[in-house]
Amino acid sequence: xxxxxxxxxxxxxVLGDLLNRVLDKGVVxxxxxxxxxxxxxxxxLGLNLILSAAETELRHAAGRxxxxxxxxxxxxxxxxxxxx
Amino acid sequence: MPIHLYCLLSRDAxxxxxxxxxxxxxxxxxxxxxxxxxxVGPAAVVHVTPTVRAAREHDTVNAVALASGETPLPAxxxxxxxxxxxxxxxxxxxxxxxxxxxxxLRGLVEMGVHVELAGASERSSALRDDPTDLTWxxxxxxxxxxxRRLYMERFVQRQAHFLQQRLSALVATHVRQETFxxxxxxLPRLIVSHLVPRDALSPYRQAxxxxxxxxxxxxxxITGPFAPYSFASIDG
Numbered sequence: 461x462x463x464x465x466x467x468x469x470x471x472x473x474v475l476g477d478l479l480n481r482v483l484d485k486g487v488v489x490x491x492x493x494x495x496x497x498x499x500x501x502x503x504x505l506g507l508n509l510i511l512s513a514a515e516t517e518l519r520h521a522a523g524r525x526x527x528x529x530x531x532x533x534x535x536x537x538x539x540x541x542x543x544x
Numbered sequence: 545m546p547i548h549l550y551c552l553l554s555r556d557a558x559x560x561x562x563x564x565x566x567x568x569x570x571x572x573x574x575x576x577x578x579x580x581x582x583x584v585g586p587a588a589v590v591h592v593t594p595t596v597r598a599a600r601e602h603d604t605v606n607a608v609a610l611a612s613g614e615t616p617l618p619a620x621x622x623x624x625x626x627x628x629x630x631x632x633x634x635x636x637x638x639x640x641x642x643x644x645x646x647x648x649l650r651g652l653v654e655m656g657v658h659v660e661l662a663g664a665s666e667r668s669s670a671l672r673d674d675p676t677d678l679t680w681x682x683x684x685x686x687x688x689x690x691x692r693r694l695y696m697e698r699f700v701q702r703q704a705h706f707l708q709q710r711l712s713a714l715v716a717t718h719v720r721q722e723t724f725x726x727x728x729x730x731l732p733r734l735i736v737s738h739l740v741p742r743d744a745l746s747p748y749r750q751a752x753x754x755x756x757x758x759x760x761x762x763x764x765x766i767t768g769p770f771a772p773y774s775f776a777s778i779d780g
Contacts, residue, residue: 473658473765475596480735481654482599485773486620487645489549490634 546587547631549623550605551616551771552642553581558612560605567592567601575628577635580642583609583616584631590624606771615649617642618771641778649776652720653769655740657711657752661703661732662762697728703760704734711736711755718748723774737774745769 548567560572560583570585583605592598602621609616625631635642680688704726712722721739740748749766756764 469763470765473660473763474767477656477658477735477765477767478603479596479599481656481737481770481773482603482621483594484620485776486618486623487552487642487776487778488620489623489631489638490625 546590546624546626547575547584547628548587548592548602549619549625549631550583550585550602551609551618552635552646553583553609553614553616554643554646555579555581557581557609557614560608564605564608565601566605567598572605575631577632578639580635580639582631582635584628587624590626592622592624594621603770606773610653610769610771615646615652616771617645617649617776618773620773620776638778645776645778649739649772651741652739652772652775653742653745654772654774655738655745655748655752655766655768656770657734657736657738657755658763658765658767659704659707659711659734659736659755659761660763661700661707661734662760663699663703696732700728700732701726704732707734707755707758707760708736710758711752714754715748715751718744718751721775739772739775740769742769 548570550566550572555576555578559574559581564572566572566585567587570587572583572585575582575584585605599621606616606618625634708724708726712719715738718740719738720741722736724734724736727733727735738748738752745768752766753764755761
């Protein structure tokens with residue numbers, strides 16, 4: 461059990477590390493990077509908030525045995541659409 | 545058709561493998577702009593919704609580029625253009641800076657050290673269990689909570705900076721550049737990124753791993769090699 465918990469912890473750290481690099485680093489060619497939520501353009505999102513929320517969600521998902529952190533998972537990293 | 549930008553390489557770099565797939569399973573192709581070669585892929589929409597899968601797929605393309613032998617200049621996720629012509633125009637406008645960045649990163653890769661700090665949770669619990677809280681007014685309890693949070697943040701910052709300096713000393717001979725950040729939530733941790741020559745990865749890992757014996761380290765994780773996202777800026 462101790463080893464399984466340690467493995468989950470490592471998976472979360474690795475994924476959090478990847479998200480931090482890919483979403484918040486890297487060369488920017490054309491000014492602000494624009495990503496969208498519910499078809500609304502959001503400029504200069506508070507990516508630290510997104511990453512923290514994503515990490516928290518991943519920890520909760522792992523705790524309840526949610527497979528959403530697996531390779532086939534595709535959970536949105538931003539808040540759900542309004543009204544949902 | 546919109547295109548998604550993954551990374552940049554020199555014009556003479558190897559093209560992506562024909563079987564390589566990027567975000568949403570799209571093929572990866574080369575788009576030439578002056579003396580640059582951009583790895584790009586067709587996209588359904590200009591504004592992308594970030595997901596774990598899409599982030600992984602973006603990074604996979606960069607990892608393949610890195611494995612080809614030439615260090616790519618990785619694009620931040622979400623760099624999309626309405627047409628290839630728009631992408632080429634933007635790249636050519638910054639060609640000199642982008643080529644300089646490729647030259648600066650040649651032969652180097654990014655390594656990461658992720659340190660989860662020990663002691664912060666225990667200290668926070670000890671402060672929270674102060675029995676005098678039960679007799680305090682709501683206002684005083686609130687201020688005490690603020691005071692505890694500030695104390696813990698200062699504790700985490702001091703601990704993290706000590707470990708960052710210790711790590712820097714351990715790996716100094718193998719590192720060209722360093723950047724780090726300290727986080728207090730959801731867990732107290734130090735995240736360090738290093739720019740390391742490809743032929744120094746083994747001694748780097750060995751040196752960085754010795755940090756595990758330091759007081760204040762709960763978990764240490766060494767990751768990489770990655771395309772150098774943390775050192776890819778062309779500003780300034």
